[in-house]
Amino acid sequence: xxLPQEQAxxxxxxxxxxxxxxxxxxxxxxxxxxxxxxxLVLDQLGYIDEHxxxxxxxxxxxxxxxxxxxxxxx
Numbered sequence: 819x820x821l822p823q824e825q826a827x828x829x830x831x832x833x834x835x836x837x838x839x840x841x842x843x844x845x846x847x848x849x850x851x852x853x854x855x856x857x858l859v860l861d862q863l864g865y866i867d868e869h870x871x872x873x874x875x876x877x878x879x880x881x882x883x884x885x886x887x888x889x890x891x892x
Contacts, residue, residue: 819883820863833858 821827837855841848856875860866865882866875880886 819885820859820865820879830859830862833862 821830833855837851840851844851853872853875856879857866857870857872860870860875860878860882861868865878870878876887
C-alpha cells in the first residue's frame with residue numbers, strides 16, 4: 819500500500835531484506851531498527867521529510883496504508 823502499483827522498487831526490496839536480517843540478528847534492538855527502516859521507506863517514497871519526528875512515523879504509516887501497526891512497533 820505504500821508503493822505505486824505495478825512498479826518495481828529494487829532499492830526498497832534490498833532495504834527490506836537488510837531490515838529483516840538486522841531484526842533477526844538483533845531482536846533486542848528491533849524497535850530502533852524498525853523506526854530507522856520506517857523512516858527510510860517513508861522518506862524514500864516521499865511521505866516525509868527530514869523534519870518529520872519519529873513520534874509522527876506511526877501515524878503517517880497508518881494513514882497512508884490504512885493499517886494499524888502494533889502499538890509497541892514504533
